[in-house]
Amino acid sequence: MLPVNQSLYHMALQCGIIGITNVGKTTIFNCISNTKGETNAYAFSATKSNIGVVKVPDPRLYELEKHQITDRIVHTSIEIVDIPGLAKGSNKGEGVGNKFLADIRNTDALIHVLRCFDNDSLPHIEGSVDPVRDRETIDLELQVKDLESAEKKIERLEKAVRAGDKD
Numbered sequence: 001m002l003p004v005n006q007s008l009y010h011m012a013l014q015c016g017i018i019g020i021t022n023v024g025k026t027t028i029f030n031c032i033s034n035t036k037g038e039t040n041a042y043a044f045s046a047t048k049s050n051i052g053v054v055k056v057p058d059p060r061l062y063e064l065e066k067h068q069i070t071d072r073i074v075h076t077s078i079e080i081v082d083i084p085g086l087a088k089g090s091n092k093g094e095g096v097g098n099k100f101l102a103d104i105r106n107t108d109a110l111i112h113v114l115r116c117f118d119n120d121s122l123p124h125i126e127g128s129v130d131p132v133r134d135r136e137t138i139d140l141e142l143q144v145k146d147l148e149s150a151e152k153k154i155e156r157l158e159k160a161v162r163a164g165d166k167d
Contacts, residue, residue, distance in 0.1 A: 014079040016049075016107035020134050021085025021125050023115035026050065029082035037082050049103045050082035081107055085125070086141055101145045112138060 017025045026037040033052025056076045065073060083100050104110070114131040115124065126133065160167070 012076045012078070013109060014081060014107045015109045015111060016081045016083050016104050017111045017113060018083050018104060018138060019085060019113035020115070020137060022122050023085065023113045023134070025085065025113045026082050028111075028113060029080060033080050033082075049084065049100060052080050052082070054078045054080050086138055101141070104142065105145070105149070 017029055019025050026039045029050055029052060030036050030039070032054050033050075034055070035050060035052030037050035037052075054077060056078060058075060061073045061075065081103055083103050086100065112135065114134055115129055116131050118124075118129055
């Protein structure tokens with residue numbers, strides 16, 4: 001791979017890593033990001049999302065430059081947001097609650113991590129490993145939050161209509 005000037009990256013995408021607590025989100029984040037998040041065996045111990053950058057060097061840009069000379073080559077990067085684990089009822093404040101659902105809303109793409117391993121020293125929040133159940137839990141939490149957002153938007157529009165705002 002060709003050397004890359006690290007200061008010549010362009011932020012194009014923000015990607016969130018989601019899943020229930022203790023599935024390995026921060027471990028994956030630590031493997032791919034320039035920032036390291038703290039990992040531990042306690043559920044809901046994170047108090048904020050970790051944010052890091054994944055550089056995306058692309059050797060094809062050097063090939064293109066052979067045909068079109070440029071002052072500099074600008075690579076892209078992806079901002080990765082390691083969002084603390086959600087739980088059933090997060091939209092109502094369970095676990096770490098609504099706090100991190102807003103972080104999810106602000107991302108462009110999601111990486112959903114599912115737990116498919118047993119580990120006695122890292123107990124599963126639901127008592128047993130079931131990736132299908134866990135995916136459905138997160139999907140439901142996201143759908144409920146989306147519905148709340150849509151309902152709030154409708155309420156704001158109805159108020160504007162009643163106030164005579166023609167826009």
